Amino acid sequence: MTQKLIALDLDGTTLNNESKLSSKTKRVLTSAVQAGHIVSIVTGRPYRLSAEIYDDLHLNTPLINFNGSLGHMPHNQNWDLEYQYTIDRGIAFDLMAHHYEFGINYLAAEGKSLFLAAQDNPIHLGFFPTTLATNQILSQTTLSEDPTSLTIALDRDKQPAVIQYLNDHFGDQVDVAPWGGPDSVLEIGAKGIQKATGVEFIANQYQIDRQNIIAFGDEHNDTAMIDYAGWGVVMQNGTPQLKSIANDITEATNEEDGVANYLTDYLGLAE
Structure with a gap:
């Protein structure tokens, strides 16, 4: 299968209602990486509240925080592509x-x-x-x-x-x-910085065409990312407005491993 960039919102999407990663979600995302796909977190959270999740997934891809305003490589202070948009x-x-x-x-x-x-x-x-x-x-x-x-x-x-x-x-x-x-x-x-800013940044690092980006989200701050991705998937528990622009909607909610189930089918991963 063509290499995909999988862009993941955290709260209400990849995480359950206790803000945790389920064992199934971890297993499926690990399988996606092993199959050659790029998994990246694109979240509104600051780094202080996403570092543990990033490490729990054993990722080595850029992490996008603050809804696209910070793009960096955790544990690599000297990464010269890091960016950060600031306000006065x-x-x-x-x-x-x-x-x-x-x-x-x-x-x-x-x-x-x-x-x-x-x-x-x-x-x-x-x-x-x-x-x-x-x-x-x-x-x-x-x-x-x-x-x-x-x-x-x-x-x-x-x-x-x-x-x-x-x-x-x-x-x-x-x-x-x-x-x-x-x-x-x-x-x-x-001004003008959205999650799509971060997704485009990651896609450029890995030379991934827009049509090969699959993004998952559930809330208004995911709008630009869902719209930008070649395949924007909204959670069953997502807002009606976001669902209206989705390419697809998960059958299960974030509490029911919606992302893991969807990716297993979409990427043809072994159960």
Whole structure:
């Protein structure tokens, strides 16, 4: 079979509802690599929350974090193709100055090896520490470099106004996207950078034609990647909007090894 690039979203797609890799998923992805295909993670997560999964799959391909804004080769600090799109740290300071009127409860600034946050009260979002260490506190002094991503947890009724404010004041520099799911969270990244940016980058490294890219996703931040891939597959548990642009939809959900089952059939892998 022609070599494929398999681009994998993590949450709601490759991972189950406990944010874990099932043994079947690990087995099938290992078989895909052994069959000569390229498996790569393309996630909105920062590196700090995807490194363990990358290592658990024993990958040696580029890892894409922050929805396409960071492309790097884990465990190879000297990889000269690494890229990182950043945003003006002044935007973080502006949000900090308006945090009360914007109903911001938590603001995190992150990069490949950067994590700083400001919070009024401890929050429980899963992706962020509930208690901040002294060297993780965001301030104009500690944020000395431009971050790759800003994430804000805020009162839901303030979301539309904050999105409007960011678009009016910084819309030529950044894109603002709300998280799916129950949490009221906005993610801010470099203008025009999407998961498709990372997928195209990986495909170019391996000389993989677009028609030989298969991508899996479930949420709005996967839209550009699903659209870009020659074969975009959306999870059974994916959003209706994403399903509407899919080439195919898995029969099983992320909780039922949807990716593993689909790839076994699609690639003709031995059970």
